[in-house]
Amino acid sequence: MDLNTITEVVRPRTRAELPSWQAGDAWLAGGTWLFSEPQAQLSRLIDLSELAWPPLTISDQGLCIAATCSVAALDALPCPADWIAAPLIDQCCRAFLASFKIWKTATVGGNLCMSLPAGPMISLLAALEGVCTIWRSDGSEQRIEVTDFVTGNNSNVLAPGDLLRQIDIPLPALKRRTAFRQIALTPVGRSGALLIGTSGRNGDLLLTVTGSTVKPLQLRFASMPDATLLRASIFGDIPDTSYHDDVHGKPAWRKAMTLRLAEEIRAELAGGALS
Template sequence: MDLNTITEVAHPKSRAHLPAWTAGDAWLAGGTWLFSEPQAHLRRLIDLTDLKWPALTIGDDNLTIAATCTVAQLDGFACPPDWIASPLINQCCRSFLASFKIWKTATVGGNICMSLPAGPMISLTSALDGIGTIWQADGGERKIPIIEFVTGNQQNVLKPGDLLRQIDVPLAALKRRSAFRQISLTPVGRSAALLIGTVDNDGDFALTVTASTTRPLKLFFATIPEQEELRETIMRRIPDNLYHTDIHGKPTWRKHMTLRLAEEIRAELRAQP
């Protein structure tokens, strides 16, 4: 869609060249949502692609995912063999309600900043203890766990002019055992529930609940719990008003599927050696 109110497109080459944020500005990375509907309030786009951030970088302790990394780049990344949780990357990438054209354009950061309950990059980075780096409009910088970044349906911690620079995923998280479950109300539809379970070397179990709830939640256990303990914890920790409702699923059904998929994950990880 043409954005016929845009009068300027800025192309900064570095953070120092980022223009001062004003009303009517928008960051442009993939632009798959930005160009999907009218944006009559916008006057200027600030193109982030000229910053040329490396899409994916393996460091001593983290995998750094640039906010401008595309879904296709992430999905095609060759992971080391000891990253036994790496199948989660491909599973989450394939949880998009999107064509191959969107895959090649949509960005990891854009999906997280859009902050939809069904955002699979939120699911992935939350489950793997991702830490987001935010470039603040005042020139500062802060870090925040992605599990805390999204605060509700299309709501997050960003203030006007703030920019998500990258997500750092601990290498230790990529070496955990994992299990993935996702369901949609219709074939290849938007995720109505997406749950990920992980177990570390000490036996600690974490369950990340997304898509069925308006914001991501993570439940921790010292060991893989029994069925009833897991169910009771979900019932206690996730109030009914936190389950999302839209045409892709009603809260009661999403709650039922959350409980069902959580038990499937628990049983799968319990059965693994």
């Protein structure tokens, strides 16, 4: 869709060249949502493409994902053999309600910044214990966990003029065993619940609940819980008010699916525990 209210496009090449934020501004990365509907309130786009951030960087610390990295580039990443959590990348990319054409343009950071309950990059980055780097509009920098970055349905910690720079995935998280579950009301519908469990060599469990809740929520267990403890923890730690309510699923159904999928994940990881 043409944005006929735009009068200027700015293309900074460094952080120092980022213009002062003003009313009517918007960051432009992939633009798959930005150009999908009228944006009558906008008058200037700040194009991030010429900042030329390396999309993906593998180091001894783990994986750094630039906010402008496309979903397609992330999915194509050749991961080291000992990153046994790597299948999650493919699973979450395919949880998108989008075609391969969108993959080539949509960005990881864009999905995170949209902060929708069904955002599969949120699911992936939260489950892998990602940490966001934010360039604040006042010139400062902040690091914050993905689970704290998203604060609700279509809301996050970014203030006007703030920019998500990257998400860092720590190496230990990439070496954990994983189990993935997703469900929707229709075969190719938007996720009504998307849960991911990860477990280390000590048999612990980190359960990440997304899709069914308005923001990503995590339950941590020092050792693999039994079914009763897991169920009680979900009832006790996830308030009924946290379950999302829209045409893709009512809260009662999302809660029931959360309980069901969580138990499937627990059973899978408990059954495949490393000795």
